[in-house]
Amino acid sequence: MPTDTPTFTILKPARLMDGTDSPPKTGMAVLLQDDRIQAIGPADKIAFPGAATGEVLEFPDATLLPGLIDCHTHTNMPGTGRRGEDVHREDTDDIRLMRSAHNVAIALQSGVTTVCDCGGWNKTTFSLKEAIKEGLVNGPRVLAAGRPITTTGGHCWFMGSEADGVDGVRQAARQLIKEGADFLKVMGTGGSTLGTDPFRPAFSLEELQAIGDEGHRRNRVVVAHCRTNDAMRMVIDAGFDAIMHGWFTDDTGKKTYDEKLADYIAKKEVRVNPTLQITRSRFQLFEGRDLTPEEEAQYTRMQANHAETLDHCGRLFKAGVKLMAGSDCGWGVYPFGHFDRELLALVNAGLTPTQAIVAGTSNNAELLGVGDIIGTVEEGKLADLLVVEGNPAENITDIANVTAVFRTGERIR
Numbered sequence: 550m551p552t553d554t555p556t557f558t559i560l561k562p563a564r565l566m567d568g569t570d571s572p573p574k575t576g577m578a579v580l581l582q583d584d585r586i587q588a589i590g591p592a593d594k595i596a597f598p599g600a601a602t603g604e605v606l607e608f609p610d611a612t613l614l615p616g617l618i619d620c621h622t623h624t625n626m627p628g629t630g631r632r633g634e635d636v637h638r639e640d641t642d643d644i645r646l647m648r649s650a651h652n653v654a655i656a657l658q659s660g661v662t663t664v665c666d667c668g669g670w671n672k673t674t675f676s677l678k679e680a681i682k683e684g685l686v687n688g689p690r691v692l693a694a695g696r697p698i699t700t701t702g703g704h705c706w707f708m709g710s711e712a713d714g715v716d717g718v719r720q721a722a723r724q725l726i727k728e729g730a731d732f733l734k735v736m737g738t739g740g741s742t743l744g745t746d747p748f749r750p751a752f753s754l755e756e757l758q759a760i761g762d763e764g765h766r767r768n769r770v771v772v773a774h775c776r777t778n779d780a781m782r783m784v785i786d787a788g789f790d791a792i793m794h795g796w797f798t799d800d801t802g803k804k805t806y807d808e809k810l811a812d813y814i815a816k817k818e819v820r821v822n823p824t825l826q827i828t829r830s831r832f833q834l835f836e837g838r839d840l841t842p843e844e845e846a847q848y849t850r851m852q853a854n855h856a857e858t859l860d861h862c863g864r865l866f867k868a869g870v871k872l873m874a875g876s877d878c879g880w881g882v883y884p885f886g887h888f889d890r891e892l893l894a895l896v897n898a899g900l901t902p903t904q905a906i907v908a909g910t911s912n913n914a915e916l917l918g919v920g921d922i923i924g925t926v927e928e929g930k931l932a933d934l935l936v937v938e939g940n941p942a943e944n945i946t947d948i949a950n951v952t953a954v955f956r957t958g959e960r961i962r
């Protein structure tokens with residue numbers, strides 16, 4: 550927080566990655582003043598201004614990067630394999646909110662300085678945001694969608710925003726914005742929620758257009774959960790900004806890469822958050838034990854499926870689509886604190902480590918409308934920073950070797 554007497558800190562890492570495509574620079578230093586990045590330059594040129602003094606932090610084997618941005622989390626969820634239905638039936642909002650506080654603190658310690666919550670119960674994620682602002686919870690910056698807008702009985706209906714028809718979805722969007730939604734999340738298809746169909750569009754085009762209009766009129770980004778090609782095409786037609794999952798699948802559930810659709814996504818500059826690790830995290834359920842023949846077959850199918858998802862993601866990236874790194878953690882068996890695994894999965898899909906880091910920093914900041922304050926290490930931006938041992942531009946797994954985390958200039962690890 551800015552005070553009358555400014556606080557200065559100089560960071561001297563071995564390498565600086567700024568969150569863009571540029572290769573890491575060596576011999577650089579970064580001057581922080583209070584919550585901001587004041588100056589960046591060669592280490593021998595960066596000094597405290599005038600008579601000011603401050604702390605000099607040397608990280609001789611480490612890399613300084615922008616704090617990571619996970620564009621897809623569910624802070625209400627435990628990541629222990631409990632289903633949405635279980636958390637709906639067995640937990641109260643009080644417990645869900647306390648779990649959110651617990652989860653985001655873990656995320657922050659792991660170097661994630663901003664998370665999007667893409668769906669929680671009732672008002673819990675808005676309360677989480679308030680609690681962090683008040684300093685009650687030591688968490689990252691949270692951008693919350695609140696409740697996803699879904700059809701009656703649709704994916705995550707139990708979170709509390711079922712809406713139907715043009716008037717109904719408009720009202721739901723306005724209600725969420727009134728309560729504090731930073732962006733709108735729309736369930737474009739079914740998903741893991743029992744009784745939903747992941748392979749068919751959930752809303753009509755008219756309903757989607759109404760949500761898109763309503764969000765954009767109030768300057769909110771509008772994103773859709775889509776697990777099928779038809780639904781992806783519809784949300785693009787409706788003017789949405791980003792697609793979550795974006796797994797290429799036909800209406801029978803068969804994985805089917807569609808080159809024309811990929812070109813359409815690229816041409817419309819819609820971004821895709823491919824959520825690769827959320828399925829791979831399920832492999833652990835089959836590892837390190839004897840499997841029945843049925844389980845063996847299931848595991849083999851899952852692995853083949855995942856290989857195909859990686860291949861599709863790589864082709865989508867080559868088609869020119871900007872990817873957003875987002876873990877979907879909290880859901881399934883993917884706990885908080887392991888965003889590094891999503892970045893590794895992006896590298897497995899064919900991105901370079903630097904491209905994966907761009908997907909988890911500046912690409913997300915830009916799309917979410919916070920690119921002017923975070924997402925890159927740049928003079929004038931907020932000092933949301935991460936220091937990791939090693940060189941993640943060469944070895945992406947180094948991103949997990951966290952040495953220091955700064956949130957708006959404050960060292961929290």
Ligand SMILES: [Zn+2]
Pocket residue numbers: 621622623667877880
């Ligand atoms: Zn999700």
